[in-house]
Amino acid sequence: MDSGTLLRMSARSIGSGTISFGLVSIPIKLYTAASAKAVSFNLLHNKCGGRMKQQYHCPTCNEIVERKDMVKGFEAARDTFVRFSDEELKSLEAERTDALDLIEFAPLDTVDMLQIEKTYFLGPDKGGERAYRLLSESLERAGLCAVGRFSTRGKDNLVLVRAYQKGLILHETYYAEELRAFSEVETGGSFEFKPIETELADTLIKQLKVAKFEPEKYHDLYAERVRTAADKKLEGKEITMAPEEPKAKIVDLLEALKRSVAAAANTTTAPTSAPTSTSASTTTTSPTSTSTKNADDEKPTAKGPKKASPRSAEGGKKKSASS
Numbered sequence: 484m485d486s487g488t489l490l491r492m493s494a495r496s497i498g499s500g501t502i503s504f505g506l507v508s509i510p511i512k513l514y515t516a517a518s519a520k521a522v523s524f525n526l527l528h529n530k531c532g533g534r535m536k537q538q539y540h541c542p543t544c545n546e547i548v549e550r551k552d553m554v555k556g557f558e559a560a561r562d563t564f565v566r567f568s569d570e571e572l573k574s575l576e577a578e579r580t581d582a583l584d585l586i587e588f589a590p591l592d593t594v595d596m597l598q599i600e601k602t603y604f605l606g607p608d609k610g611g612e613r614a615y616r617l618l619s620e621s622l623e624r625a626g627l628c629a630v631g632r633f634s635t636r637g638k639d640n641l642v643l644v645r646a647y648q649k650g651l652i653l654h655e656t657y658y659a660e661e662l663r664a665f666s667e668v669e670t671g672g673s674f675e676f677k678p679i680e681t682e683l684a685d686t687l688i689k690q691l692k693v694a695k696f697e698p699e700k701y702h703d704l705y706a707e708r709v710r711t712a713a714d715k716k717l718e719g720k721e722i723t724m725a726p727e728e729p730k731a732k733i734v735d736l737l738e739a740l741k742r743s744v745a746a747a748a749n750t751t752t753a754p755t756s757a758p759t760s761t762s763a764s765t766t767t768t769s770p771t772s773t774s775t776k777n778a779d780d781e782k783p784t785a786k787g788p789k790k791a792s793p794r795s796a797e798g799g800k801k802k803s804a805s806s
Contacts, residue, residue: 496513499512499581503583514604515603522709583633584632585644586630586632598656599654602655615650631643683743
């Protein structure tokens with residue numbers, strides 16, 4: 484059995500609805516597109532190890548309040564609340580039609596990823612397979628996404644529907660007034676960069692460039708460390724933490740770029756086999772270039788029986804040239 488069959492077997496619908504645009508109606512099912520795998524913790528009583536329970540305390544009455552004695556309040560102004568009963572809030576909810584109304588179609592490249600809040604897979608419900616596939620292929624050919632409204636959990640949601648792997652995917656999006664303006668962020672003004680700085684920055688990016696983004700290469704290392712530590716604790720083993728290595732502080736941007744390019748070059752061009760030459764050689768690396776020279780060229784010039792004092796290769800060259 485292949486992985487695709489396993490995926491289809493394990494997928495469980497979390498809801499259903501109907502895509503509507505014009506006179507076309509497509510019955511659909513919703514599926515969870517992602518589930519967070521982050522580790523979580525419970526609060527325990529340090530004395531006995533028992534799990535803590537949350538209680539609501541009213542500071543005005545100085546008493547613990549039960550759920551049945553609570554009412555929802557909308558804060559109209561600071562410390563000024565308007566009370567709503569469950570019945571009143573129920574009457575304000577959107578009509579539960581489960582209809583996904585497509586209002587317009589927009590170029591996919593005009594959508595800012597910042598708008599996307601949640602993502603769901605859409606699959607065809609019984610009898611909707613043909614129309615479902617037709618909509619998917621039409622959106623794919625046109626390079627468009629559908630903009631619509633989907634009423635779920637009593638709330639009107641602004642959504643985008645787009646083609647995805649011969650099917651459809653739905654993005655719940657933020658409304659425009661829910662997004663903050665990036666202009667509120669202080670970016671430090673304008674700068675003039677030296678040609679060497681832009682060149683090194685471009686070089687570093689090219690060295691680390693990959694053909695495509697492969698998220699499966701990355702894992703939540705913190706979650707893995709927590710689970711490993713928990714397993715060791717269950718086995719009664721001591722947990723030792725490796726000391727964090729101090730990081731060099733580089734203030735100069737140019738120097739940081741040079742070191743980054745050199746480090747990336749060493750990583751991406753590491754030798755895969757031993758050199759075939761039998762003569763000894765040494766390699767000297769500068770922040771901007773790498774050169775290989777014969778070891779005999781690096782020997783200091785002999786001057787009588789007096790033993791030459793150690794000096795750098797650069798200093799040896801200068802003295803030899805002057806003599």
